[in-house]
Amino acid sequence: MYIFVYKSTQRLPGLIGVMGGRMSLTSSHRADRMSSKYDVLVIGGGNAALCAAISARRGGASVLVLEGAPKFYRGGNTRHTRNMRCAHDAATEILTGPYTEEEFWQDLLLVTGGQTDEDLARHMIRESKDILNWIVEQGVRWQPSLGGTLSLGRTNSFFLGGGRAMLNALYLTAERLGVDVEYDAEVTDIVIEDGMFLAARLKRPIKGETEIRATSLVAAAGGFEANIEWLKQYWGEAADNFLIRGTPYNRGSILKMLLDKGVQEVGDPTQCHAVAIDARAPKFDGGIITRHDSVVFGIVVNKHSQRFYDEGEDIWPKRYAIWGRLVAAQPDQIAHIIFDSTVVTRFMPTLFPPIAGQTVAELAGKLELDPAALEKTITEFNAAVRPGTFDHTILDDCVTEGITPPKTHWARKIETPPYLAYPVRPGITFTYLGTRVTKEARMLMADGKPSANMFAAGEIMAGNVLGKGYAAGMGMTIGSVFGRIAGREAAKHARN
Amino acid sequence: MHGTRILDEADRLMTVCNSCRYCEGLCAVFPAMEMRRAFSDGDLNYLANLCHSCGACYVDCQFSPPHEFNVNVPKTLAVARAESYAAYAWPQALSGAFARNGLVISVIAALSMAAFILGFAALNDRSVLFGVHTGPGAFYRLMPHNAMAALFSAAFLYAILALVMSVRAFWRDIGTPIGGRADGGSIFQAIRDAGELRYLHGGGVGCYNEDDKPTDRRKLFHHLTFYGFLLCFAATSVATLYHYLLSREAPYPWWDLPVVLGTLGGIGLIVGPIGLFAAKMRRDPALLDENRYGMDVGFIAMLFLTGFTGIALLVLRETAAMGPLLALHLGAVFALFITMPYGKFVHGIYRFVALVRYAQERRSEAGS
DSSP states (O other), X not given: OOXXXXXXXXXXXXXXXXXXXXXXXXXXXXXXXXXXXXEEEEEOOSHHHHHHHHHHXXXXXXXXXXXXXXXXXTTGGGGGOOEEEOOBSSOOSSOSSOBOHHHHHHHHHHHHTTOSOHHHHHHHHHHHHHHHHHHHHTTOOEEOOOTTOGGGTTTEEEETTOHHHHHHHHHHHHHHHTOEEESSOXXXXXXXXXXXXXXXXXXXEETTEEEEEEEEEEEOOOOOTTOHHHHHHHHGGGGGGOEESSOTTOOOHHHHHHHHXXXXXXXXXXXXXXXXXXXXXXXXXXXXXXXXXXXXGSEEEETTSOBOSOTTSSOHHHHGGGHHHHXXXXXXXXXXXXXXXXXXXXXXXXXXXXXXXXXXXXXXXXXXXXXXXXXXXXXHHHHHBOOOOOOTTSOOSOOBOSOSSOOOSSOOOOOSSSEEEEEEEEEEEEEOOEEOBOTTOEEEBTTSOEEEEEEEOGGGGGGGTOSSOOOTTHHHHHHHHHHHHHHHHHHHHHHO | OOSSHHXXXXXXXXXXXXXXXXXXXXXXXXXXXXXXXXXXHHHHHHHHHHOOOOOHXXXXXXXXXTSTTOOOHHHHHHHHHHHHHHHTOSSGGGGGGGTTXXXXXXXXXXXXXXXXXXXXXXXXXXXXXXXXXXXXXXXXXXXXXXXXXXXXXXXXXXXXXXXXXXHHHHHHHTTOOTTOOOOHHHHHHHHHHHHTTTTSSXXXXXXXXXXXXXXXXXXXXXXXXXXXXXXXXXXXXXXXXXXXXXXXXXXXXXXXXXXXXXXXXXXXXXXXXXXXXXXXXXXXXXXXXXXXXXXXXXXXXXXXXXXXXXXHHHHTTTSTTHHHHXXXXXXXXXXXXXXXXXXXXXXXXXXXXXXXXXHHHHHHHHHO
């Protein structure tokens, strides 16, 4: 039986066309429905989950969203995002020029080094064109690229007010459409038989029920980046020193259940997106504001005051994502970006102020480094700097000679006090391990057969497209595109 | 460190926000913030007065409470804004009026209305006070026109002087060079931005009131209040011109310009403040500076009283109630005038000045 909720007092573009003439119920039937069966159950509460819920609802299905986090922390990593990468054939009000499907594909090929599913990726890129409009119909608003992100002005559409504003808009739309949403709704088990989803079990009863049955499942519950124990399987004790950029609720429990119950896995489990963030950041949910853009303006040393990588290898937007792993490989997973007062206004203002010293030794003391070792490193570095014309907007000719590792661009002497430093640690953004899906966002079982009624969207299946690497805004593209598809297909299955 | 704790907190928040910048498309505060890396007291007072308290940045912020970064820009800037009113008050001896503003405004209003009633009673025969007066000059049988004009001009001119002195201090403090003038283009831009309440819009969807669902209710009621006030002011001005240039004395017939303007304005000043009060009662307390409740409500009440007594006077001006109502109306208007520099009225002045400064900054940034 199909149950439709349509509140006739609300005018919603698109809905009337889809649902015109169907029976309507009011929210007073909600309690009944809790104990009965939903057409589509969405587990997760971020961009992918909400796009799936809205798309399924617009497809005529009754929908329940189970978000494991409390309301304030809803949406997983989406709350920290700010833009989405979609293909478009012409400039728009907020995008400065065209970004063709082919160019998008080439960029994806480049960042993943070919570790992608071409068929699926091209399908996603094609669908991304329409997402630019569809997401606006769901209440999300765009704005031109933020200050300091001009390099993304042509390719990426920014959410007005950021990711939480985007989420708020999606939740408002979902609720107006009649999607039921439950917070603090942790799923403890998923009942699957022969590749067929039957029910989800809950830690906390909702309306007296601890088991939710549904005709279709959309799993959009993200990765396991906040699950330190799981990270330790691949990283060992070093993972204790990782900071997690998103909420503590991204524990990957749904992903684990699905893989344990016979869904085929995809993606390298040891891979994660990690950047160097301020060591003073909170353990969880420090978000975007703990990042540092200053590596290219100075040197980076480990706890022994030794440099360990070419800080000037390439322009920052192309290199920021390797520094998390680089710092993770250093003793105690700590490093320090060291620069002087001449460059301090060249990068975005930071949340935490730089640690300052009038001498290198004083700075070393504050950083708990060996003063003699740091002085030696800086002296040797300064001696190796060759004359050049500094320009941080291009790959300039300021290089070092005779030291290892070299600094191949933007190398300038660190000699004007106060000497400044930011301590950094690995900040984990997301993981790559996921469930394998088809173009319909349908999960594939380990035996290669498609599941009858299980779909996945967002970070939980991002590994299908992203074998490794990352380009800004792609996580949200994967979420919205496959969320919309998963919702549509889940509703279609439920109605057949 | 800043002069006050609230400015320290505002500085902390601007440092957080300046390293995020997700909100830069929502209003003028964040683009103005991005033009700076450090914040003086004047900068923070400027940003505080630029904020229209729409609430969007609170609802959109991933770091608002209960997050440990505890980012609540609307509330912090509301407190800083209210403290800035006292900081720039002229003369400084009267800045204490902002501390218990609700009480101060109510006492002055009550005294002012009582003074007019007592004055009317003392100076007029009982038969005149409760008499029925019609035709040109009816009001002036209770209070001579010249006395009325002199008293209200004095009150109004004092208010203007105090406001000008306050604005001078504010203008200097927010970073304009000494002797620096606002250009015509920036003033025109600020008039447009203030006139349409451009930034009281939650980034486009309406401002946030009781919850995370935006509406335009506060904007609508603010428009009714503000334009109601302007219409009433225009009515008085036109009537003054009639009196001196055309020698036509009030009261005027209902279809005449001063009465039409005053009636429309009076309705705005009744409906607008009621709506603003209702919206305030329902507003999410997380966004409010609760200590300034008295100041906000006091001003809303004064505007309502002005509109209400004005309309009552119009309706009942040909009855025996005219005398007492005229006293009440004049008392309300007099109290409104003399408290202008020491109450919520100043929010419009400082916000307008901040908008001029913002327009100026935008122009010089675009030009550089």
